Amino acid sequence: MGTITRGTRNVLRNPIRLVIVSVLLGTSLMFAAAMVALNAGTQERLADVRGSVGTIIDILPAGVGPGGGSVVSVQGGGGGATISEETLRAAAKVPGVESVEGRIERPYKGSELKGSAELPEGFAPAPGSGASNGTLPPMVFGVSPDDSRATRVADTAAKMVAGRGLTEDDAEANVAIMGKALAEANGLDVGSRITVEGKKVEIVGLYETGQSFGDNSFVLPLKTMQRLYGIEGVSSATVHVGSGTQAAEVADRLRETLGNKVDVISQEDLFAGTFKALEAARRNTLIGLVGALATAAFVIVFAVFLIVRERTKEIGVLKALGASNWHVVGQFGVEVLALSGIAAIAAAGLLALAGPAIASAFDLTGSGGGPEGGISSGPVAIEMGGSPAGGAIDPLSAGLTVETLLLLLGLGVVLAVIASAIPALYVARTKPAEVLRQA
Numbered sequence: 001m002g003t004i005t006r007g008t009r010n011v012l013r014n015p016i017r018l019v020i021v022s023v024l025l026g027t028s029l030m031f032a033a034a035m036v037a038l039n040a041g042t043q044e045r046l047a048d049v050r051g052s053v054g055t056i057i058d059i060l061p062a063g064v065g066p067g068g069g070s071v072v073s074v075q076g077g078g079g080g081a082t083i084s085e086e087t088l089r090a091a092a093k094v095p096g097v098e099s100v101e102g103r104i105e106r107p108y109k110g111s112e113l114k115g116s117a118e119l120p121e122g123f124a125p126a127p128g129s130g131a132s133n134g135t136l137p138p139m140v141f142g143v144s145p146d147d148s149r150a151t152r153v154a155d156t157a158a159k160m161v162a163g164r165g166l167t168e169d170d171a172e173a174n175v176a177i178m179g180k181a182l183a184e185a186n187g188l189d190v191g192s193r194i195t196v197e198g199k200k201v202e203i204v205g206l207y208e209t210g211q212s213f214g215d216n217s218f219v220l221p222l223k224t225m226q227r228l229y230g231i232e233g234v235s236s237a238t239v240h241v242g243s244g245t246q247a248a249e250v251a252d253r254l255r256e257t258l259g260n261k262v263d264v265i266s267q268e269d270l271f272a273g274t275f276k277a278l279e280a281a282r283r284n285t286l287i288g289l290v291g292a293l294a295t296a297a298f299v300i301v302f303a304v305f306l307i308v309r310e311r312t313k314e315i316g317v318l319k320a321l322g323a324s325n326w327h328v329v330g331q332f333g334v335e336v337l338a339l340s341g342i343a344a345i346a347a348a349g350l351l352a353l354a355g356p357a358i359a360s361a362f363d364l365t366g367s368g369g370g371p372e373g374g375i376s377s378g379p380v381a382i383e384m385g386g387s388p389a390g391g392a393i394d395p396l397s398a399g400l401t402v403e404t405l406l407l408l409l410g411l412g413v414v415l416a417v418i419a420s421a422i423p424a425l426y427v428a429r430t431k432p433a434e435v436l437r438q439a
Contacts, residue, residue, distance in 0.1 A: 010335045011342070021303045021339060025415075026346030028296035033351060033407050034358045035289035042282040046275070057239040057251050058265040059083060059091060059100075059258070082233035087258055094257050096241050096250040102234030104142035104225050108218075112195050113138050116185035117212040138182055139217040140196070142225030142234075145170050158214060163190035163205030170204075172223045177205040179215035196220070197228040296415055300343075304336055304419040333420040340412035340419075347408050 011018060061081035083102065092100045115135030145166040161180055176194070183189060183206055193200045201220070209215050225231065241250045251266045258264065308315075318328050 004334050008334060008338050010331070011338045017303070017306075018339070018342070021299065022343045022346045025296055025299045025303075025340070025343035026350055028292050028299060029344055029347035029408055029411050030350040030354065031292035031358070032289055032296060032411055033347065034355060035285045035292055036407060037403075038358070039282060039285040039289065042278055042285060046278040046282065055241050055243060055247060057241065057247060057254065059087075059237040059239060059254065060263045060265065061235070062261055062263050082231060082235060083237055083262055084233045087262060088234070088237055090257055091237065091239060091254055094250065094253045096246050096253065097239055098242055099240045100237055101144060101240070102222065102237045103144075104222060104229070104231060104235045106140050106142075106225075106229060106235075108138040108140050108196075110195060110197075113182070113186050115216050116179065116181040117216040135185075136213075136216055138179075139213075140225065141217060141219045142222040142229075142231075143219055144222045158207040158209040160205055160207050163203070165205055165207075166219065166221055170221050170224075172227070173221060174199055174201045174224060174228075175204045176201050176218045176220050177207055178203050178218035180206040180208050181212070181215035182218065194218075199228055201228075293411075296411070297418065300336070300340065300415045300419045301422065303339070304332075304422050307335070308332065308422055329420070333416070336419050337413065337416040340416040341409070344408040344412035347412075351408075 061083060063081075082104075088100050088102055091097060115138050117136045119134050119136055143166075145168050158179075160177070163177070166175070166177060176196075178188065183192070183203065186194075188194065188203060190203055190206060192203050194203065195201070201224075203218075220228070222234070239250070239254065241247050247266050251264050254264045315328055319325075
């Protein structure tokens with residue numbers, strides 16, 4: 001008990017050194033804990049993105065390109081390109097394909113609705129595109145109510161804010177869900193009716209995407225849109241495969257089976273920028289972790305080395321009075337452990353203050369997007385009653401958690417154990433007679 005008491009008191013013998021070592025070591029431990037948390041978050045995000053898009057393959061009309069459907073349609077050119085039902089059936093029969101989901105997207109060309117998004121400066125819409133009053137024409141999407149991708153991954157994630165989403169019972173009904181901004185721009189609400197291609201359609205729900213383009217749209221059941229617009233086939237299709245490891249092989253089979261009338265695009269390729277950004281963030285956090293641990297080890301070892309050297313006389317006296325090597329080493333060990341504990345507490349405080357800033361310095365959103373920073377294809381994604389899904393996420397919070405506190409204490413203990421080897425070696429070599437003669 002005396003060893004523990006003396007070791008603890010020894011920490012306070014030099015307050016200035018205590019503050020300097022605690023700040024330096026605490027900062028290093030703080031960075032180490034933050035890097036561990038950020039690295040784990042990056043790996044989790046990478047696995048999540050791969051799990052979301054790694055099993056998805058897009059089929060588009062030849063020449064449209066990733067994300068081209070929406071842009072071309074708004075400009076009024078090429079938006080009529082479709083994929084036939086025969087092509088979809090052929091795709092569904094390709095080995096490795098679990099399901100095929102088709103979608104349609106068209107600009108609204110009626111006169112009843114005005115857009116909720118202003119025309120970009122210098123944008124010249126094509127004749128007949130439906131643009132009026134200085135606004136972009138609303139986009140109309142046709143999607144199967146049971147389309148799994150409509151609630152997972154697409155251009156924009158959306159959240160239902162009023163009414164309800166589309167259900168399987170709506171498969172051929174004249175109903176729609178609409179962006180809240182578009183509804184407000186036209187004085188509409190849940191229960192209102194709009195005219196689409198000469199037919200009345202009831203609005204059953206409103207959604208928000210947080211983006212002006214996504215909010216300037218409404219969604220119809222796929223079969224309803226095909227009937228109203230007289231469309232055979234779909235604008236694009238999503239193929240789901242069993243696992244990401246099969247995606248490349250299945251994509252090759254689809255290209256061979258479907259020929260050159262369509263473009264087959266693997267989401268693994270489309271999101272290459274996202275994967276590269278996340279991998280770069282993961283590597284950066286590992287480098288930061290190694291640097292922080294190396295700095296922490298240097299600080300504690302150097303501090304302990306100075307402490308032991310300045311107490312050579314004290315070590316000799318203790319050994320002359322009969323203290324064993326382990327007794328003296330234990331006293332220094334308690335002192336080092338206490339010093340590391342104080343540094344861990346300082347690290348926790350620093351992490352609480354600087355954690356968010358550290359996290360924001362690392363891109364954990366995978367914001368690289370698609371190729372060349374482009375957007376993915378598909379309709380507006382509707383999250384039925386949940387928070388927005390897909391797209392960018394907030395940077396991982398590096399704030400205080402129970403796991404982080406335990407990690408800080410663990411790092412402090414490990415460093416204390418390593419540093420305790422210094423007094424153990426020094427004490428073992430110290431001879432009381434020589435120390436007393438030099439006194």
